Amino acid sequence: MSSKKIKEYINSNRRDFSNKPFNKEMAHDDPIKQYERWFEEALESKILDPYAACLSTVDFEGRPSSRILYIRDISKNGFIFYTNFNSKKGNDLNKNKYGSLNVFWPDLERQIRIQGVIEKVNNSTSDKYFNARPRSSQIGAWASNQSENLHNRAELEAKIEFFKKKFKNIEVPRPPHWGGYCLVPFLMEFWQGRPSRLHDRIVYKKESNKWIKSRLSP
Numbered sequence: 001m002s003s004k005k006i007k008e009y010i011n012s013n014r015r016d017f018s019n020k021p022f023n024k025e026m027a028h029d030d031p032i033k034q035y036e037r038w039f040e041e042a043l044e045s046k047i048l049d050p051y052a053a054c055l056s057t058v059d060f061e062g063r064p065s066s067r068i069l070y071i072r073d074i075s076k077n078g079f080i081f082y083t084n085f086n087s088k089k090g091n092d093l094n095k096n097k098y099g100s101l102n103v104f105w106p107d108l109e110r111q112i113r114i115q116g117v118i119e120k121v122n123n124s125t126s127d128k129y130f131n132a133r134p135r136s137s138q139i140g141a142w143a144s145n146q147s148e149n150l151h152n153r154a155e156l157e158a159k160i161e162f163f164k165k166k167f168k169n170i171e172v173p174r175p176p177h178w179g180g181y182c183l184v185p186f187l188m189e190f191w192q193g194r195p196s197r198l199h200d201r202i203v204y205k206k207e208s209n210k211w212i213k214s215r216l217s218p
């Protein structure tokens with residue numbers, strides 16, 4: 001499709017949001033609990049991949065970079081995801097521990113923005129998750145130098161074969177370069193679409209270890 005056609009399409013499609021209110025009184029005092037409430041509604045609405053989120057990190061020169069990943073656990077501290085520590089995001093986090101997650105559930109007309117400090121989870125948490133993964137994913141974690149150049153697909157497949165043989169008949173150990181990070185939030189915003197772009201935005205900011213709720217202009 002040409003850019004002109006794309007532009008025509010985009011500009012002729014305007015949908016209004018429905019009229020489901022969200023306000024400070026309805027919002028739980030703890031934003032993680034509020035996330036859990038909305039997550040449950042996302043499940044009830046059969047949203048595809050409700051645990052997918054866009055993670056943004058920033059490199060040492062202040063250049064942001066975003067990618068989708070899966071939030072694999074939620075603790076009272078924050079949001080846990082698993083990845084390769086030597087990836088682009090891992091390198092960014094070595095230099096700059098700040099990051100953000102963005103969850104968009106279009107069917108519910110909802111967005112959740114989360115800003116925080118990202119730290120590695122402890123080894124036993126990473127081990128537990130890694131050990132529960134399918135064997136093919138475990139082998140993949142060894143074979144893929146995530147975010148590094150590959151000459152072709154065959155190079156990756158050869159590495160998969162190499163590690164399949166290496167770990168034949170034994171449990172695949174967690175690679176030292178693979179594990180979990182936890183984004184510990186200091187700000188969370190819950191956005192609910194409303195008609196005429198007059199959306200509801202409730203933001204929580206952590207101040208002196210307490211969450212303070214306020215409403216933002218749409």
Ligand SMILES: Cc1cc2nc3c(=O)[nH]c(=O)nc-3n(C[C@H](O)[C@H](O)[C@H](O)COP(=O)(O)O)c2cc1C
Nearest residue numbers: 052067068069070082083084087088089090146147
């Ligand atoms: C639906 C979906 C789920 C993904 N889940 C993960 C994940 O849990 N962990 C991960 O490292 N990459 C995941 N990815 C791949 C990332 O988007 C990205 O390509 C990869 O992490 C490398 O990013 P980086 O080069 O910025 O480090 C997922 C991609 C999609 C589209």
